[in-house]
Amino acid sequence: MALLDEALAGSPQALARVISLVEDGDPEGQALLRQLYPRTGAAYAVGITGPPGAGKSTLVDALTRTLRAQGRTVAVVAVDPTSPFTGGALLGDRIRMQDHAADPGVFIRSMATRGSLGGLAPTTSDVVRVLDAVGYQVIFIETVGIGQAEVDVVGAADTVVIVLVPGLGDTVQTMKAGIMEIGEIFVVNKADQGDADRTVTEVKMMLALGPRTGGWDPPVLTSIATAGRGVAELLEEIERHRRRQEQAGTLPARRRERRRREILRAAEQRLHARVLAAAARSQALEALTEQVHAGTLDPYTAAEELLKAL
């Protein structure tokens, strides 16, 4: 418990250690999460996603700088879809963030996505929870938005920002079902590199086609993050979205729904672990695999037999 106290007292080393325990699914990490939980709820989480190369990290860096100038503390959880072969390929992006290395008001954590069944999402929301509990006021969840896993990741956010670049066609093609729908603020970054206005129009047209609920009309901004242009405007839109949700009372409902999904997901993870453990102990899975492999049983019936056997 000394570790938790140290993290709560502001030790970045202790905080990093707590996060590692949580990420690793360590029982100690689970215990820490339970203890931290009552301290959570004050932070505002902003999901930032978009295709590779859209300049998300630079934008998050610029937003962090602006928030720090306003005296607010910031944590960044960067979920990097790197291959183990290239290891820290995206860490290059993070090097810029070293500007903040001496600033205790900024904490940056890169998470590699893990290739395990069930995806990466569960620990991302847990890491956000830890950062919330130790007092970071704004938490950016940055990821490359191309898959369902990323939709889940930004689902842990209170506001979802989608970063695009001029010249949309190919980009949108690579964005999976669901990612455009979850955007609440759109930013066409690198606005100096191409026809940004046309892309803004295209995004607005797409948004007009899609279903929208809650009376929020997603703004479509432009930015040049490297020059700091459009950053204050983006922050203002994030704040406006926050106020809107607070005034309409939708933020508690959104967070409540998130809690509901988290409980279900945690229940499923536990169930998944139990099924695997039970399958490993029992002979049933091997026997059924043999029959399916031999062609005397189909996998669907085998699945039902397996569940009966466990």
Place this chain on the structure above:
Amino acid sequence: MALLDEALAGSPQALARVISLVEDGDPEGQALLRQLYPRTGAAYAVGITGPPGAGKSTLVDALTRTLRAQGRTVAVVAVDPTSPFTGGALLGDRIRMQDHAADPGVFIRSMATRGSLGGLAPTTSDVVRVLDAVGYQVIFIETVGIGQAEVDVVGAADTVVIVLVPGLGDTVQTMKAGIMEIGEIFVVNKADQGDADRTVTEVKMMLALGPRTGGWDPPVLTSIATAGRGVAELLEEIERHRRRQEQAGTLPARRRERRRREILRAAEQRLHARVLAAAARSQALEALTEQVHAGTLDPYTAAEELLKAL
């Protein structure tokens, strides 16, 4: 059952209908899968993946042409990660395949990825199974390889081909953990557009760093699919990999392991559906959500309570 007989007799309309039932998770589709299962096992499934724009569809088209010239039947399952906003964005690629529209020896099916929890993989392997049962000899599973879902998709293949383009840096960054590891044949396509030799060298270097098992040294080829260059060589490597697995006896083991994973996955899907159904019937989830939302209970304990209650 008339439908199944028609599909087995070679009606592409009946086949398309069977696949739709399977894709929709329809009970009739499940029943058809059970009936088809004993007829499967003769097809050879080749997974083709890589980043957007690598020319995978053109390559699959060229491979299909070559296989047809050899008298072999071909089915293509194209898993398209399109947004509902752009609908058939990738269908442009498929239009080329209309060359084969009048050829009963070729069947092409596009599947949109669905944003549901659990991902798209289960139905992909089911669709492959249907195509196998009705007698297609070679089945290409084509997808955009950037996420875990795609790793699962190509996991349904007997040989996995990864298509890259010259200039690797950015490309590899967008490929998730696990995707390079599963490649058994690498092709640097669009070899006329950039320094393909350098990319070949880079891929070989990365492969040298990674773990390899089974005594197969993944070849790294070049191709210009639009001009048909390198296609025969790629096909020869696929054949060589097939022969290698057959001679070493590893193909049955690989397929057996796949059956094992399919049974587990089908069991989990059923369990997942049951948890959701039970949670919907019971008051437990709502009551627990309320407590977690109020901060009097943490989501991890709530998950355990939920499982106890169901």
